[in-house]
Amino acid sequence: QVQLVESGGGLVQAGGSLRLSCAASGLTVSSYAMGWFRQAPGKEREFVAHISRSGGTTVYTDSVKGRFTISRDNAKNTVYLQMNSLKPEDTAVYFCAAVIRIGMPTLARGYDYWGQGTQVTVSS
Numbered sequence: 296q297v298q299l300v301e302s303g304g305g306l307v308q309a310g311g312s313l314r315l316s317c318a319a320s321g322l323t324v325s326s327y328a329m330g331w332f333r334q335a336p337g338k339e340r341e342f343v344a345h346i347s348r349s350g351g352t353t354v355y356t357d358s359v360k361g362r363f364t365i366s367r368d369n370a371k372n373t374v375y376l377q378m379n380s381l382k383p384e385d386t387a388v389y390f391c392a393a394v395i396r397i398g399m400p401t402l403a404r405g406y407d408y409w410g411q412g413t414q415v416t417v418s419s
Contacts, residue, residue, distance in 0.1 A: 297321035297408045299391050304413030307381055311417070315376040317391030317410060325350070325369040328397040330406055331376045333387035333415075340390070344376060345400035354400050358384075381417045388412040 303315040317329070331343040344365040345354040353365055364377040374391055392406035399405055 297393070299393060299408055299410035301389060301391055301410045301413040304389060304415045306416045306418065309382055309417055309419050311381050312377070312379045313381065313415060315378065315389055315391075315413060315415070317374040317376075319372050319374070319393065322393060322408065323369075324367055324372050324374055324393070327393040327395055328400060329365075329367065329374045330392045330394075330397075330400060331365060331374075331389060332392060332403055333385075333389045334412075335387040338387075340403050342401040342403070343389070345397070346374065347400075348396075356401070378415070381415075383417045383419045386415060386417050388414050 298320045300318045307313055328348050330345040332340050333343050334340040342356050346365045350367055362380045366375045390412045391410045393408040394406045397405050
């Protein structure tokens with residue numbers, strides 16, 4: 296049974312940093328394309344970042360480029376999202392997702408497995 300468990304969310308002031316973790320079980324992250332998405336109240340789930348199966352390709356939504364970094368620790372079977380220079384508009388529930396092969400990494404419907412999410416709140 297596949298499980299993705301996010302952690303690391305919390306309340307932070309604008310300009311601060313958080314590192315989200317996505318611990319996987321039932322799958323090997325090095326064999327999957329992994330993504331991070333977020334959903335703010337009243338809004339649709341939106342793409343944040345993606346790392347390819349090989350780890351050689353990363354993709355970010357424009358609003359987080361230069362501030363967020365997605366990475367993977369194969370030994371820990373965990374994917375991370377380092378978030379720096381946080382802004383109030385980054386406030387959302389953050390989800391990690393996995394799929395063995397992805398066509399369009401920015402589309403949520405392309406992912407097969409999802410975590411329950413972790414809340415990130417950025418105060419101004």
